[in-house]
Amino acid sequence: MHDLLQIGPFPTLAQNLIDAEYRCHSRQDLELDENLRSRVQGIITRSNFAVSEEVIASLPRLGIIAICGVGYDLVALDAACRRGVVVTHTPEVLNSAVAELCIGMLLALLRRLPQADRFVRAGAWQRSVFPLASNLAGKRIGIVGLGRIGKEIAHRLEPFGVALSYFGRTDQRLQWRFEPDLHALARTSDVLILAAPGGSATACMVDASVLAELGPDGFLVNVARGSLVDEPALLDALSHRAIAGAALDVFDHEPDIDARWLALDNVVLTPHIGSATDETRLAMARLTLDNLHSFFERGAALTPVDAAMPA
Ligand code: NAP
Numbered sequence: 001m002h003d004l005l006q007i008g009p010f011p012t013l014a015q016n017l018i019d020a021e022y023r024c025h026s027r028q029d030l031e032l033d034e035n036l037r038s039r040v041q042g043i044i045t046r047s048n049f050a051v052s053e054e055v056i057a058s059l060p061r062l063g064i065i066a067i068c069g070v071g072y073d074l075v076a077l078d079a080a081c082r083r084g085v086v087v088t089h090t091p092e093v094l095n096s097a098v099a100e101l102c103i104g105m106l107l108a109l110l111r112r113l114p115q116a117d118r119f120v121r122a123g124a125w126q127r128s129v130f131p132l133a134s135n136l137a138g139k140r141i142g143i144v145g146l147g148r149i150g151k152e153i154a155h156r157l158e159p160f161g162v163a164l165s166y167f168g169r170t171d172q173r174l175q176w177r178f179e180p181d182l183h184a185l186a187r188t189s190d191v192l193i194l195a196a197p198g199g200s201a202t203a204c205m206v207d208a209s210v211l212a213e214l215g216p217d218g219f220l221v222n223v224a225r226g227s228l229v230d231e232p233a234l235l236d237a238l239s240h241r242a243i244a245g246a247a248l249d250v251f252d253h254e255p256d257i258d259a260r261w262l263a264l265d266n267v268v269l270t271p272h273i274g275s276a277t278d279e280t281r282l283a284m285a286r287l288t289l290d291n292l293h294s295f296f297e298r299g300a301a302l303t304p305v306d307a308a309m310p311a
Pocket residue numbers: 070071072091092094098144145146147148149150167168169170171195196197198201202223224225249250272273274275276310311
């Protein structure tokens with residue numbers, strides 16, 4: 001049985017699968033026992049936990065970092081590459097769950113569903129009329145990052161009768177309009193949906209100037225990473241109604257998010273639950289384990305990250 005450093009908790013069912021095949025140790029276990037550190041051959045973690053250069057350097061026999069999740073922006077990829085450590089992730093198996101959440105958040109944002117629920121619970125229905133909201137039908141939707149998840153979102157949006165465009169580094173020559181300029185995409189969209197990776201290449205790509213192009217009738221949905229957005233600029237734009245509203249699954253400094261989010265009534269907030277369904281988290285855990293098996297038994301992982309690509 002191989003020894004692994006486990007960073008971050010897993011759902012019980014997934015943890016049982018992991019524990020049946022690997023001896024998992026916490027960081028605290030390793031701090032107390034140096035011999036244990038020299039036995040660890042792999043790290044198993046989730047994409048919202050960091051794996052630093054120091055952690056990689058502290059494990060002399062480390063061969064693989066298996067991420068349960070698709071994003072790898074919090075892993076010191078350069079340090080792993082230099083050491084010849086393989087980094088794996090779980091693409092594809094979470095596409096549906098994240099796309100479904102995105103559609104749900106978009107509808108909740110436009111129809112103000114959380115506010116309507118609070119309105120009924122507070123007994124306000126008997127005293128007043130709930131304000132009118134916005135249709136999804138007819139909206140111009142701009143997707144930033146039309147990858148595996150972005151495409152699933154686009155396919156699910158089509159039956160709603162929207163006009164779809166996308167921004168990325170390449171024109172994929174698809175049925176949807178490619179817009180090579182993010183500011184132009186924001187200017188010509190009613191809703192911007194963020195589905196690009198985190199990391200230095202996309203940090204704060206949605207800044208005050210992009211939000212200004214989106215304008216007072218525009219909405220933002222972020223199911224990607226908090227780092228894509230200049231968060232103080234977004235807080236400012238929302239509080240001054242420089243954009244109409246935002247639905248956010250991801251934030252800076254999760255889970256200790258800025259308290260100003262809680263005071264805004266034009267936002268829908270979820271706690272980074274894009275892939276958080278029983279079925280999807282189990283499929284992700286199985287693929288994470290399959291990567292570990294394949295690496296330890298055959299020396300090759302199934303879904304390594306493309307180290308040439310930005311996170
Ligand atoms: P993917 O298939 O790699 O797609 C990423 C897309 O972003 C590609 O279309 C790529 O197109 C574009 N892109 C990459 N770098 C870019 C840049 N610098 N500027 C503009 N566009 C860029 O990834 P995915 O599987 O769809 O996942 C996307 C992200 O979703 C993940 O990285 C993760 O952070 C996030 N995610 C969030 C949750 C959640 O719980 N909320 C769950 C899963 C994933 P080009 O190559 O043409 O630029």
